[in-house]
Amino acid sequence: MKVSMKLLVVGVALMSAIFTGCEKDKDPDPKTNNTDGLTLIASGYTDAGSMLVKVWAKDSLYSQYTPLFIEVKDSATNTVIEDAHIEIMPMMEMTTMTHSAPFENPTSATAVNGLFPCAVVFQMPGEMGWTLNVMVQENVNGGMGDVTFPLAVITPTPTRTRVVTPANGGNKLVISYVQPTSPKVGINDFEITLHSKESMDSWPGIENYTVEIDPQMPSMGHGSPNNVNPTHSANGHYNGQVNFTMTGVWNVNLRIMDGTTVVDSTAYFEVTLQ
Amino acid sequence: MKSLAYGIFFALTALSAVAQKQDSILFFNKGNITETVFDVEEILVRPTCACVGECSCGMTAEDNYSENRFSCTDAILAKNGRIELMKRGNFAFEPVMNGMASDRLNLTIDGMKIFGACTDKMDPVTSYVEPNNMKSVSVQHGSTGSMFGSSLGGSINMETNGATINPNKPISGEVGVGFQSAALGANALFSLNYSRARWAIRANGVYRRFQNYRAGGGAEVQFTQFEKWNGAISAKYMPTDKDVIRFDFIMDEGYNIGYAALPMDVLFAKAKIYGLTYQHYPSQTWFEKFETKVYANTVTHSMDDTKRPNVVMHMDMPGWTKTFGGYADGRLKFGKHKLTVRLDGYHTNARAEMTMYPNNEAPMFMLTWPDVDKLDFGLYVQDDIQFNIKRSLSFSGRLEYLNTNVIDDFGVQQAAVFNQDVSKADHRLLKTASVSYTEILGKGFSGWFTAGYAERSPSITEQYAFYIFNAYDGYDYVGFNDVKTEKAVQGDLGFKYDGKRFQARATGFYYHIYDYILGGIDSTLDAMTIGARGVKVSRNLEWAYMTGGNLELSYSPLKILTLSNTSSYTYGNTFEGDPLPLVPPFKNVSGIKWSHQKGFVQLECESAANQPRTNPEFGEMKTPAYALLNLRASYFFNFGQKRLTLNGGIENLLDHNYRTHLDWGGIPRPGINGYLNVSFTF
Numbered sequence: 031m032k033v034s035m036k037l038l039v040v041g042v043a044l045m046s047a048i049f050t051g052c053e054k055d056k057d058p059d060p061k062t063n064n065t066d067g068l069t070l071i072a073s074g075y076t077d078a079g080s081m082l083v084k085v086w087a088k089d090s091l092y093s094q095y096t097p098l099f100i101e102v103k104d105s106a107t108n109t110v111i112e113d114a115h116i117e118i119m120p121m122m123e124m125t126t127m128t129h130s131a132p133f134e135n136p137t138s139a140t141a142v143n144g145l146f147p148c149a150v151v152f153q154m155p156g157e158m159g160w161t162l163n164v165m166v167q168e169n170v171n172g173g174m175g176d177v178t179f180p181l182a183v184i185t186p187t188p189t190r191t192r193v194v195t196p197a198n199g200g201n202k203l204v205i206s207y208v209q210p211t212s213p214k215v216g217i218n219d220f221e222i223t224l225h226s227k228e229s230m231d232s233w234p235g236i237e238n239y240t241v242e243i244d245p246q247m248p249s250m251g252h253g254s255p256n257n258v259n260p261t262h263s264a265n266g267h268y269n270g271q272v273n274f275t276m277t278g279v280w281n282v283n284l285r286i287m288d289g290t291t292v293v294d295s296t297a298y299f300e301v302t303l304q
Numbered sequence: 305m306k307s308l309a310y311g312i313f314f315a316l317t318a319l320s321a322v323a324q325k326q327d328s329i330l331f332f333n334k335g336n337i338t339e340t341v342f343d344v345e346e347i348l349v350r351p352t353c354a355c356v357g358e359c360s361c362g363m364t365a366e367d368n369y370s371e372n373r374f375s376c377t378d379a380i381l382a383k384n385g386r387i388e389l390m391k392r393g394n395f396a397f398e399p400v401m402n403g404m405a406s407d408r409l410n411l412t413i414d415g416m417k418i419f420g421a422c423t424d425k426m427d428p429v430t431s432y433v434e435p436n437n438m439k440s441v442s443v444q445h446g447s448t449g450s451m452f453g454s455s456l457g458g459s460i461n462m463e464t465n466g467a468t469i470n471p472n473k474p475i476s477g478e479v480g481v482g483f484q485s486a487a488l489g490a491n492a493l494f495s496l497n498y499s500r501a502r503w504a505i506r507a508n509g510v511y512r513r514f515q516n517y518r519a520g521g522g523a524e525v526q527f528t529q530f531e532k533w534n535g536a537i538s539a540k541y542m543p544t545d546k547d548v549i550r551f552d553f554i555m556d557e558g559y560n561i562g563y564a565a566l567p568m569d570v571l572f573a574k575a576k577i578y579g580l581t582y583q584h585y586p587s588q589t590w591f592e593k594f595e596t597k598v599y600a601n602t603v604t605h606s607m608d609d610t611k612r613p614n615v616v617m618h619m620d621m622p623g624w625t626k627t628f629g630g631y632a633d634g635r636l637k638f639g640k641h642k643l644t645v646r647l648d649g650y651h652t653n654a655r656a657e658m659t660m661y662p663n664n665e666a667p668m669f670m671l672t673w674p675d676v677d678k679l680d681f682g683l684y685v686q687d688d689i690q691f692n693i694k695r696s697l698s699f700s701g702r703l704e705y706l707n708t709n710v711i712d713d714f715g716v717q718q719a720a721v722f723n724q725d726v727s728k729a730d731h732r733l734l735k736t737a738s739v740s741y742t743e744i745l746g747k748g749f750s751g752w753f754t755a756g757y758a759e760r761s762p763s764i765t766e767q768y769a770f771y772i773f774n775a776y777d778g779y780d781y782v783g784f785n786d787v788k789t790e791k792a793v794q795g796d797l798g799f800k801y802d803g804k805r806f807q808a809r810a811t812g813f814y815y816h817i818y819d820y821i822l823g824g825i826d827s828t829l830d831a832m833t834i835g836a837r838g839v840k841v842s843r844n845l846e847w848a849y850m851t852g853g854n855l856e857l858s859y860s861p862l863k864i865l866t867l868s869n870t871s872s873y874t875y876g877n878t879f880e881g882d883p884l885p886l887v888p889p890f891k892n893v894s895g896i897k898w899s900h901q902k903g904f905v906q907l908e909c910e911s912a913a914n915q916p917r918t919n920p921e922f923g924e925m926k927t928p929a930y931a932l933l934n935l936r937a938s939y940f941f942n943f944g945q946k947r948l949t950l951n952g953g954i955e956n957l958l959d960h961n962y963r964t965h966l967d968w969g970g971i972p973r974p975g976i977n978g979y980l981n982v983s984f985t986f
Contacts, residue, residue, distance in 0.1 A: 215669075247668070277670070278669070
């Protein structure tokens with residue numbers, strides 16, 4: 031009995047040594063797999079500063095709230111740059127006009143796992159016309175430059191972005207669905223973004239609206255209980271909880287208010303639980 | 305799961321080890337194993353019912369069965385004055401005893417726990433034993449029935465026939481066919497017993513096929529058809545004169561069963577029931593009997609709406625239960641004391657699904673029973689004290705531990721929508737105790753009273769239902785995980801007079817039920833079912849009470865003539881003074897029977913008062929009074945040892961259109977119905 035205990039202790043010690051050893055081995059190149067599961071959207075060199083910029087996303091691009099991941103490498107050494115100030119600018123060039131889109135710059139100059147997360151709400155689809163400009167000011171060598179990528183954005187099924195003209199006649203409102211991305215029966219975190227079209231180039235997040243949600247099964251005519259209305263968290267994001275009582279097709283109906291004034295009550299997002 | 309199996313196994317082995325120590329002495333008092341002695345003794349030695357106080361041990365199936373060879377089990381039960389039947393179609397009625405339905409009763413077959421797999425209770429356990437396989441039914445009221453499990457209303461245990469060891473008659477059996485007119489119903493049955501010196505095997509089967517029946521006045525009642533068969537095999541082996549080993553297998557399958565009062569029918573209902581019993585009759589005078597049993601059963605149920613018109617959306621609703629368990633009990637005798645000790649345990653799993661199929665859309669799926677495991681252990685002790693020839697006292701008590709778990713995470717997530725956390729095990733300790741006193745007050749005149757306390761755990765529907773539609777009140781039902789254990793304080797009182805020509809029996813009961821479980825409307829919730837009126841969530845009413853009684857009178861002015869009269873009445877209220885739902889009104893059955901050595905003719909009048917006391921929240925309808933006349937007759941011919949029996953009759957002679965208060969959906973019962981059965985026993 032005692033012998034086996036000793037053996038066990040030795041075994042555990044050995045194992046932990048091996049595992050910590052492995053972790054240390056990995057340390058120098060921790061980002062080998064940081065883009066696993068991501069799709070490379072675009073890649074190109076900056077006009078100055080000798081940097082290779084790659085844009086990754088979770089999927090090909092759809093007209094919806096889209097998290098993007100910017101990877102920056104020193105084009106000479108091919109080392110990943112993890113300390114950089116990055117600004118993005120999405121643009122849509124149409125025949126008669128050009129406009130931007132709601133977007134979120136990386137919040138930090140330090141990369142997460144070698145990537146700089148940011149986001150764009152592509153409020154409309156476009157096989158051609160969308161571009162994304164990425165400006166990088168890296169803090170390792172002090173290089174600075176930018177690169178512009180053409181993007182193809184297609185329409186998702188079901189619709190994940192609604193652009194509505196408010197009932198009270200204000201600026202156009204972009205409502206975008208963020209989650210649940212894998213909806214399940216039960217309680218789901220629910221998140222949308224609200225952005226206002228102040229001008230062609232200015233689409234700031236709205237922070238002071240009230241949002242009510244009402245999930246309904248259109249083919250059954252019933253809803254679900256105990257949903258939590260989304261409230262503003264940051265940058266135009268509204269977080270709440272949506273409950274689904276069964277699989278099938280649900281519509282999450284929205285009612286968006288500015289104080290007591292109804293801004294919109296037509297928008298909804300369809301969610302299918304398989 | 306495994307540990308449970310081991311637990312039961314060890315418990316049983318431990319007890320059987322105690323039993324094994326006994327020395328061998330013939331347990332047959334009368335010595336030789338002659339066929340008759342054997343048969344009779346076996347029944348006597350193995351009491352079909354350990355009655356405490358007022359209960360109905362005497363109700364052997366044979367008495368009632370002989371009147372109509374093709375009765376259904378539920379019809380036989382209904383002859384007990386305190387049992388009513390709740391009807392949703394023309395098949396497998398749910399028994400209601402003392403105003404309490406199956407959630408508040410223990411329904412067992414040979415002591416085996418079996419749980420219906422239908423969320424709409426379309427498959428009560430009583431449908432799995434056919435009368436030609438039933439030896440007796442023991443009915444015990446309230447807390448006195450706790451030998452078979454914790455319940456408030458009492459226990460109904462159906463004892464199956466089993467094989468008969470009768471070496472003098474190696475082959476015996478019966479074949480029969482029957483026909484009835486109201487539903488153009490056909491029945492066929494057989495049983496066959498083969499016996500050698502130390503073992504016997506018996507097989508029996510029933511097949512029934514009924515069309516839609518016609519109600520009083522002649523109108524056809526749609527969706528009341530059914531087809532079913534039931535088969536059973538029983539084998540018995542006696543290695544010694546004081547040991548019996550018995551194996552039973554019952555298989556029951558129903559198809560295309562109409563449920564007129566529900567929005568759906570049953571595609572199929574299947575049950576398989578296995579039991580292995582060992583009985584030992586020790587030689588010591590203080591140790592009368594030891595019995596142990598292991599059992600398992602599965603019930604599968606599938607509903608069907610494809611034959612219904614105007615179905616908005618097709619849906620599937622299958623349900624399953626799987627149960628296994630065992631018990632060991634011993635009957636001991638010390639002086640004036642007769643002691644019964646039973647240790648039992650079971651494990652059951654229940655799961656029910658609902659999938660709806662909208663056009664061109666993803667199917668909608670939910671778990672109406674979220675895959676629930678129940679693990680239960682119980683200890684039962686009964687002490688019967690015979691002070692003297694006139695006075696006896698009985699104590700019984702049961703302690704039961706129940707552990708309930710939702711094992712499918714899907715179910716846990718579902719319940720979270722109602723802010724209910726069902727991820728953790730639900731533990732309950734259920735306590736039952738009763739005391740009964742019986743005294744012979746005079747010649748043929750005796751009286752008894754019972755006082756008891758009982759607890760019962762909530763049913764799976766009451767605890768975990770997820771939008772189960774109740775067609776009676778039109779509400780979707782949602783369970784409540786933390787619903788409190790229901791408790792009752794109970795009192796029973798009875799008198800009996802057994803004269804030469806006149807017999808009378810009067811009983812009264814009162815159940816004061818605390819934390820009465822009843823669905824309450826939650827107006828914040830949306831109904832799921834299309835057309836439902838809303839959602840009800842299980843809750844505990846502060847208290848409710850149920851009281852009633854029955855009176856049975858029988859008078860034989862001549863040896864061949866018997867007049868009988870049975871009346872029963874139940875009254876139930878919530879603490880707020882509202883009537884409890886589904887309480888039967890005053891009912892009376894009067895009969896006049898002319899008996900002959902080879903048969904009888906009987907005219908029976910069944911009547912019920914109207915039931916104006918309805919629970920409006922339950923959507924109950926008032927039920928008008930009715931009275932029916934039934935005429936029955938039987939005659940047999942003997943051919944040596946063999947016998948041909950004819951029995952027939954006309955039920956609802958006046959073709960009255962009626963329904964009873966417990967019938968769902970205002971669906972009328974069958975109108976005039978002639979039946980004729982022929983059976984041949986050999």
